[in-house]
Amino acid sequence: MKKLLVAAMFVAGMVGAAYADEEMSIQIDQTFVKARAYLTQQNLSLTGSPSGRDDNAAFGQEAILFYGEGAANANPSFSEAQREMGAKRAAVVVAQRAVAEYLSGFTLVGDTSVKDGVQEYDAIRSTVIAQVKGAQVVVQEYNKEKGMAIAILKVGMHGPKGFASAFYDKMLKDPELKKAMTEVDGKQVPKYKHKVEPVAENYDGLIIDATEQNFRPALINRIFSGKNELLYDPSKVSQKVLVEQGCGEYTNTVEKAKAALESRGIKNPLVVKASGT
DSSP states (O other): OHHHHHSEEEEEOOTTOSOTTSOOSSOOOTTOHHHHHHHHHTTOOOSEETTEEOHHHHHHHTEEEEEEEEEOOOOTTSOHHHHHHHHHHHHHHHHHHHHHHHHOOOOOOSSOEEETTEEEEOOOOOOOOTTSOOOEEEEEEEETTTTEEEEEEEEESSSTTOHHHHHHHHHHHOHHHHHHTTEETTEEOOBOOOOOOOOSSOOOEEEEEETTSOOOOOSOOOEEOTTSOEEEOGGGSOHHHHHHHOSOEEESSHHHHHHHHHTTTOOSEEEEEOOOO
16 A cells, blocks of 8 residues: 555646646747757756746656846946856846745845846855755856846755755654644544455556646645545655655646656556545
């Protein structure tokens, strides 16, 4: 049963899901060839930008990607190299701010002044607090003709430095938060008591098809029976598995879910249609 719970996939009707072969809900200007090529080659989509966000993207691709834009300083005394460096740095700062607003995780302090997307001076000092780990600048690109730069920051969802991993670690160490996993509206929910019955097939994985429900991906997922009995919650999964995989994976079709599980050795998953959320 433990293996069944670990190999869980949630299939949701995710609009603008994170696949590079589908239309990106958050677009990058066509002139930034390097950035667009990176997203295509890595099969990634943007989680957000200074002007918008796509919450589904992070869960579909196991990574949070935000981009920022920075304009070159028009001061004629600046060299082209100074304009490029300033625009790139401004883009990184704007991307950091976008990630901070999304995760509420790190604070920027110091002497980098960005006004209207333009870096005013280059005395740079920024501080990232411990809650956000593993943030990487994966793309920086400058367009001389436009006088603008963009930067893409990436934060992994899982793994030792992932955002979700830090959250799960806190959850498992906090008795009150762990207890809340088995409660609804502050009240303990009944646990499902099943009868041992023979089944026609041996299932080694689980796919929850929620495409017909108003389901949205989340760091914490729980599964209830039709009688509101608790079947599954993150406390039933080992910390090692939570760090590496989370409490479930997401995709937008049953076929993709089966393919993802098959890549991990799961040959015969049970497909269950969700009746509500």
